[in-house]
Amino acid sequence: MAVPHDSAPAMRRHPTILDVASHAGVSKSTVSNVVRGLPGVSEATRRRVRTAIRELGYRPNVLARQLVQQRTSILGVVVGDLANPFFAEMAKSVERQAAARGYTAMFCNTEGDSQSELAGVETLLEHRVAGIVFLAFSGDSRTMQETLQHQVPAVFVSCSAGWGDVVSVDDAFGGRLGTRHLVEAGHRRVAYLSIPELEDASDHARWDGYCEALKEAGLGPQLKISWTPPSDQAEIDGVERPLLDVFTGPGRATAVFASNDVAAIALQEFADRVSLHVPGDVSIVGFDDVPMAGLARIALTTVAQPRDELARLGIATIADRIEGRLKGPPKRTIVDVNLVARNSTAPLRRA
Amino acid sequence: MAVPHDSAPAMRRHPTILDVASHAGVSKSTVSNVVRGLPGVSEATRRRVRTAIRELGYRPNVLARQLVQQRTSILGVVVGDLANPFFAEMAKSVERQAAARGYTAMFCNTEGDSQSELAGVETLLEHRVAGIVFLAFSGDSRTMQETLQHQVPAVFVSCSAGWGDVVSVDDAFGGRLGTRHLVEAGHRRVAYLSIPELEDASDHARWDGYCEALKEAGLGPQLKISWTPPSDQAEIDGVERPLLDVFTGPGRATAVFASNDVAAIALQEFADRVSLHVPGDVSIVGFDDVPMAGLARIALTTVAQPRDELARLGIATIADRIEGRLKGPPKRTIVDVNLVARNSTAPLRRA
DNA sequence: ATGAAAGCGCTAACAG
DNA sequence: CTGTTAGCGCTTTCAT
Numbered sequence A, B: 001m002a003v004p005h006d007s008a009p010a011m012r013r014h015p016t017i018l019d020v021a022s023h024a025g026v027s028k029s030t031v032s033n034v035v036r037g038l039p040g041v042s043e044a045t046r047r048r049v050r051t052a053i054r055e056l057g058y059r060p061n062v063l064a065r066q067l068v069q070q071r072t073s074i075l076g077v078v079v080g081d082l083a084n085p086f087f088a089e090m091a092k093s094v095e096r097q098a099a100a101r102g103y104t105a106m107f108c109n110t111e112g113d114s115q116s117e118l119a120g121v122e123t124l125l126e127h128r129v130a131g132i133v134f135l136a137f138s139g140d141s142r143t144m145q146e147t148l149q150h151q152v153p154a155v156f157v158s159c160s161a162g163w164g165d166v167v168s169v170d171d172a173f174g175g176r177l178g179t180r181h182l183v184e185a186g187h188r189r190v191a192y193l194s195i196p197e198l199e200d201a202s203d204h205a206r207w208d209g210y211c212e213a214l215k216e217a218g219l220g221p222q223l224k225i226s227w228t229p230p231s232d233q234a235e236i237d238g239v240e241r242p243l244l245d246v247f248t249g250p251g252r253a254t255a256v257f258a259s260n261d262v263a264a265i266a267l268q269e270f271a272d273r274v275s276l277h278v279p280g281d282v283s284i285v286g287f288d289d290v291p292m293a294g295l296a297r298i299a300l301t302t303v304a305q306p307r308d309e310l311a312r313l314g315i316a317t318i319a320d321r322i323e324g325r326l327k328g329p330p331k332r333t334i335v336d337v338n339l340v341a342r343n344s345t346a347p348l349r350r351a
Numbered sequence C: 001a002t003g004a005a006a007g008c009g010c011t012a013a014c015a016g
Numbered sequence D: 001c002t003g004t005t006a007g008c009g010c011t012t013t014c015a016t
Helices: A017-024 A028-035 A043-056 A062-069 A085-100 A114-126 A141-148 A171-184 A201-216 A243-247 A261-273 A307-322 B017-024 B028-035 B043-056 B062-069 B085-100 B114-126 B141-148 B171-184 B201-216 B243-247 B261-273 B307-322
Strands: A074-079 A104-109 A131-134 A154-157 A165-169 A190-194 A224-226 A233-236 A239-242 A255-258 A283-288 A301-304 A332-335 A338-340 B074-079 B104-109 B131-134 B154-157 B165-169 B190-194 B224-226 B233-236 B239-242 B255-258 B283-288 B301-304 B332-335 B338-340
Touching: A017 A028, A017 A043, A028 A043, A062 B062, A074 A085, A074 A114, A085 A104, A085 A261, A085 A307, A085 B085, A085 B104, A104 A114, A104 B085, A104 B104, A114 A141, A131 A307, A154 A307, A165 A171, A165 A307, A171 A190, A171 A201, A171 A255, A171 A283, A171 A301, A171 A338, A190 A201, A190 A261, A233 A243, A239 A243, A255 A261, A261 A283, A307 A332, B017 B028, B017 B043, B028 B043, B074 B085, B074 B114, B085 B104, B085 B261, B085 B307, B104 B114, B114 B141, B131 B307, B154 B307, B165 B171, B165 B307, B171 B190, B171 B201, B171 B255, B171 B283, B171 B301, B171 B338, B190 B201, B190 B261, B233 B243, B239 B243, B255 B261, B261 B283, B307 B332
Parallel strands: A074 A104, A074 A131, A131 A154, A154 A165, A165 A332, A190 A224, A190 A255, A255 A283, A283 A301, B074 B104, B074 B131, B131 B154, B154 B165, B165 B332, B190 B224, B190 B255, B255 B283, B283 B301
Antiparallel strands: A224 A233, A233 A239, A301 A338, B224 B233, B233 B239, B301 B338
16 A cells, blocks of 8 residues: 655645636636536636646635525534434434435534533534524524524424424324323323433423323323433432332333333333333333334334435425525424334233 | 514524624724634723624624635544444544534535545535544545545544544454454354445454454354345355355354444344344354443443544544644554443353 | 626734 | 734626
8 A cells, every 4th residue: 555654644735716727727717617517618628627627636615605605505403312313313314315405414413402502503503504404402492593583494303393494293193192002002001201301392292192192091190200211210290209110009100101212212121120021011102213113122112203204304395495495484394103013012911 | 482473584694794893883803803702802892892793693604714714623524324323422422522622523424335435525625624534434545545635634433544543443353352252152153244335444354353363263264244134145255145044054153243233233133033042042242332232132242342432532633633733644543442241142052 | 708806704914 | 902904715797
């Protein structure tokens, strides 16, 4: 390989359009016209310019272009937690869809913290992103709306915010679907589980769906668990207690609807650790259908979100908004969820 | 909430530094000085400017700033596959570390395809990123070196490329460590498994380590499986055959060292499907130690990479390079791996 | 078909 | 302490 011994990497200055122009013996506008593929340049000069570009290794400076054009082709993407497989999959889809339409994605991990969410959006705005895609929106709607309103288009994918375009599943329906699956399996005491740091409007809607399903079946009361894995404690109906308590004693829950798969899988892990049998002692339903949920060893019953479709529609929506094809009040697009039954749920075995 | 009925989102033009200047009755340099927090501005004007900034909702245009400064604060990050939990975790760490040093991360998913890898780098270069962090490098070293050399600093984290700074584990050592664990458990026929689309220099080094461990133990020959899950077929020692063949018949393998956890877990899933018992019939060792590997139901024995440390050192290295603190020939930083023994491996039970 | 000139919003000397 | 000026690299009229 014989890497040359230029000890200092010696980054040389990027050639500019002027360098190319003088090298090809034309004016900079001509070079610009060639670069942008405009017509009205003779084949001869076009070739000369192309050669000069190649020889100098010229690469247009997107910054300068976008400064004069007053618009960028960067899309900001706000992600709750890249390490969460659902977001990772979504991020990947979104990046691909964006690239397909000529946009570059700039990600922003928020850890579900509305502080860094705001900071992230601030950074995106300073970079004059063409639009912002929220894959999670936990933040203070008030402040965010103020900083974002009238600045750039925003689309909320698999989350929502009342203002701005939305592409998501019907979370309440999903919540009802998952809970109903449990109720129909004979469970009378079904708990709702969420991970506090990832809570947002979607979670609330799922909770609503859970409540409705309970009401439909004449069951109650609701039972809400806020848990930060892998703690043994959780906030149960608002009070901090051992998580295990939920599944022991007379009024114990025999089923749990989790607001996302990561929570569901963490609960399954917890159950394994304390020798609660899934689904024998407790049935679990998740939400999202992350790839992991499909592993034979996990086999999580879950409410599946069509990730690719969400990403596709989300990017289509914001691209339409940016490029002026879509105007008017916020547009809401709802796509279907469906239940994927696997082995983490089973009919209640009567005592 | 009463969202006002401005049907057209009416994105209004961003106020510029000039707007602020006239609004505050000062010159634009004064505003600039205030924004950048330079000393030498009277407290009074400073306050006036601050107020004007707030009232107008002014936000500096990073593009313009970076155009004149001839350097950006964007770091390009080339990721093999964001949906792979190892990369997802790394991406997250890298983003955090970059942010901590004032850099913004711009990700680029390559799907292990050297074509889109090159295209991605091209885009990053057009955006005049300050440097590029490779979390995977599958590409054609030749071309990439040409396009990258002398342009921007590059650091290879958990991968490597001969030229450019490297922060990684000793992959060959890791391969030896994982394989040796299997050999010491009594296995005589140990296969090497990799996922072709993610192969790169690291994989090769791990393979070398695997070979060394075999040689150390006086074992052989090597057995190489290239598999694209969830197919039933795989390329075994170069020929396409049913994957199951590896584990049946007289010369069958009783253990597998996989070049990454995703491959290992996929193999475990395959084994479950065809009723091969893990670790009874086959022991499996992975590489990376992704979070999932620690789940009780997966319990994968694996060679753990210190992700946070890799990210930290990687960003530190490239930041030093960019900011001129580090000069001279490529620097290689090696961090330790360690074996995490879980339940996917067991001593060979003698027939 | 090609070139000249005027900025995009900002920073970085340098003057006052 | 504050203002003036000259670009950064590019697109975009408008002349030629």
